Amino acid sequence: MPVYLAEKLKQKKINYFITGIDTNAQVISLAKNEVGNYQNINVVCYKLNDLVERFDIAIASQVFHHLSPEEAVDFLKTAYAKVDKALIIFGFN
Numbered sequence: 001m002p003v004y005l006a007e008k009l010k011q012k013k014i015n016y017f018i019t020g021i022d023t024n025a026q027v028i029s030l031a032k033n034e035v036g037n038y039q040n041i042n043v044v045c046y047k048l049n050d051l052v053e054r055f056d057i058a059i060a061s062q063v064f065h066h067l068s069p070e071e072a073v074d075f076l077k078t079a080y081a082k083v084d085k086a087l088i089i090f091g092f093n
Contacts, residue, residue, distance in 0.1 A: 001061060002041045003034055019055070021046050048078050058083045062091040 002020045009016040020035075020043040022028050031043040058079050064072050079087050
């Protein structure tokens with residue numbers, strides 16, 4: 001997803017910096033291979049709660065099937081608190 005977003009933003013001549021996060025180190029390793037030489041994309045192995053940065057926009061994709069209802073509520077509260085403009089969620093299962 002970060003590469004797809006980067007390409008779309010580049011086409012529209014929009015400056016960007018993308019941070020991709022996941023709690024699974026194997027997923028991050030695969031993602032680092034995918035982003036390759038994109039200087040404006042960083043992927044890191046973190047839990048959302050551990051990030052101190054704020055973001056303009058956050059996209060949560062395919063997250064909620066891993067969480068209990070209580071964890072999902074906590075995730076949403078934390079994500080909402082870390083964004084300034086939009087929180088986009090998709091992939092509910």
